[in-house]
Amino acid sequence: xxxxxxxxxxxxxxxxxxxxxxCKPISGHDYLFWYRQTMMRGLELLIYFNNxxxxxxxxxxxxxxxxxxxNASFSTLKIQPSEPRDSxxxxxxxxPTGPGEKLFFGSGTQLSVL
Amino acid sequence: xxxxxxxxQFLSIQEGENLTVYCNSSSVFSSLQWYRQEPGEGPVLxxxxxTGGEVKKLKRLTFQFGDARKDSSLHITxxxxxxxxxxxxxxxxxxxxxxxxxxxxxxxxxx
Numbered sequence: 001x002x003x004x005x006x007x008x009x010x011x012x013x014x015x016x017x018x019x020x021x022x023c024k025p026i027s028g029h030d031y032l033f034w035y036r037q038t039m040m041r042g043l044e045l046l047i048y049f050n051n052x053x054x055x056x057x058x059x060x061x062x063x064x065x066x067x068x069x070x071n072a073s074f075s076t077l078k079i080q081p082s083e084p085r086d087s088x089x090x091x092x093x094x095x096p097t098g099p100g101e102k103l104f105f106g107s108g109t110q111l112s113v114l
Numbered sequence: 115x116x117x118x119x120x121x122x123q124f125l126s127i128q129e130g131e132n133l134t135v136y137c138n139s140s141s142v143f144s145s146l147q148w149y150r151q152e153p154g155e156g157p158v159l160x161x162x163x164x165t166g167g168e169v170k171k172l173k174r175l176t177f178q179f180g181d182a183r184k185d186s187s188l189h190i191t192x193x194x195x196x197x198x199x200x201x202x203x204x205x206x207x208x209x210x211x212x213x214x215x216x217x218x219x220x221x222x223x224x225x
Contacts, residue, residue, distance in 0.1 A: 004156070043215040045214075056212065099213060100210075103157075103159065103213065105156025107154065107155050
């Protein structure tokens with residue numbers, strides 16, 4: 001079975017550019033999560049969806065970040081405009097049961113903003 | 115302030131040695147999970163503990179949840195190079211539904 005699929009694996013962009021990260025969750029999982037991982041702060045929850053509806057976006061850093069889930073098999077995280085401090089690994093995860101349950105992570109997108 | 119403090123931050127040992135890593139908090143958690151993350155990959159769940167005092171074993175790995183449900187430990191017996199990775203604890207705080215993660219312990223097992 002395919003796991004959570006993220007693209008791209010690596011993204012290098014210049015400050016001010018728009019960045020779009022993509023995620024395909026595991027089929028049948030009703031919950032989708034976007035996390036950000038840095039050395040300084042570890043893994044931080046940005047936003048999560050249940051049945052394509054955003055439930056909690058309190059972790060989204062600021063208005064430059066937005067996330068959508070137009071259907072059960074696709075989600076995007078967009079940063080516009082990007083800044084060097086956005087450089088991190090962004091993970092998408094899905095779960096069949098809920099935000100406090102077992103999470104299945106993708107391989108992540110390594111974002112570098114120059 | 116990190117809700118879950120993991121120690122040590124880094125650990126480098128020789129193959130065959132035993133080790134213990136810790137996950138501590140001042141808050142009570144309804145459950146704690148342990149994940150292992152390999153370079154370039156996402157975390158993978160190893161175990162979930164839900165009952166105070168609970169001990170779970172996964173081959174050479176032993177996980178314990180503190181009696182007060184504020185801390186947990188992971189003990190590895192006879193470590194192997196394949197155990198190398200970042201070990202993360204994550205918990206659901208009482209009254210919340212979301213997982214919060216510690217920063218992890220980066221383990222290196224040298225052949």
